[in-house]
Amino acid sequence: MPDVRAMREALGLSQRAFASAYRIPLATLKGWEQGRRHPGASAYLRVIARMLDAAREALKAA
Structure with a gap:
């Protein structure tokens, strides 16, 4: 499963912006990053x- 926080930080985005x-x-x-929840959308995150x-x-185009 991808590390959501690492992805966000690599982009230099705040949680809100990401x-x-x-x-x-x-x-x-926030739940994913704090380990309280586990992404059910792991394919999307990959x-x-x-x-x-x-x-x-x-x-953006959608």
Whole structure:
């Protein structure tokens, strides 16, 4: 499973900015990073991890 915090920090984004860019509820992102929740969307997170910019651009167009 991808390390969501590491992905976010690699982009230099706040939790709020990352959640907004990738359309993840902020509370969900915080839960993942704090280990209280485990991503059920791990396939989506793997795509983001491998294609950070492409995923963000695709979501902007949607």
